[in-house]
Amino acid sequence: EGYTRAMSDIKDILGLDRATPAVPAPRTVRPTVRKPEGMSREVFALLHTEGKSVLPLVPTCTLSPVDTxxxxxxxxxxxxxxxxxxxxRKDDLQLSHWVKNNDKSASYAFARFAKVVKVLSYTDVEYEQLLTHSNWSKAESxxxxxxxxxxxxxWPVIHDRxxxxxxxxxxxxRFYEMCRT
Incomplete structure (x- = not known):
């Protein structure tokens, strides 16, 4: 009863008549399209769009996969x-691999990835004048x-060795400190 009393209070505030019941909106009847006989439910759901945007059914590739x-x-x-x-490699090791007949390149394809890091070197005099360290001996350096x-x-390999x-x-x-000086 509290709910109906609250609704009547709201109707009083809005100035609506209490006695008139709400009129339901008229239902629109949409025409239903039945699935044709012999067509599976999944195919019908893919083909029937009910006013939605239709996807193109024209093939974009002219060659069939079998032909290609x-x-x-x-x-x-x-x-x-x-x-x-x-x-x-510094030695003249002769290796072999499979190559296509039409490949005429004479060089090894992966040789460009063989980069050698140039590490600085120092003399005994340079070490004594510039690179001495209290915790490091010359032999360790x-x-x-x-x-x-x-x-x-x-560095993981160097650390291991x-x-x-x-x-x-x-x-x-230690390495980068020596390279900076």
Missing amino acids: YKEKQSRVTGWEWKPFTNVA DTLFDLCRRFDLR FPRDLPIEQLKE
Whole structure:
């Protein structure tokens, strides 16, 4: 009863007549399209849009996948087992790999990725004048620079091979401090 009293109070405030019941809005009857006999429900749902935007059903590719597959299969590509030398290596190791017959490049394709880091070097006099450190001996500094050259500044590897158990941060700090001076 409290709900109807509150509704009547609202009707009083809005100036509406209490006695008139609300008139329901007339229902619009939408024409229903029935699924044709023999068509699956999924296909009908894809094709019937009910006024929504229609997607194009015209194919955009003129060749069928079967034709392109046959076309690709008709072209035969020959392969050849060829020897090569990797220019990144210092020895003249002769390796071999499979290459397409129409590939005429003489150089090894991955040689461009063989980058060597140039690590600075120093003399004994330079070390004594500029690079001495209270916690580092010359032999340890030489070992650090040798490992940096051999392993291209790959710090986890250098840390693993370094004889003294120091954190990577200290090895980096010593190396870059020596390079700055």
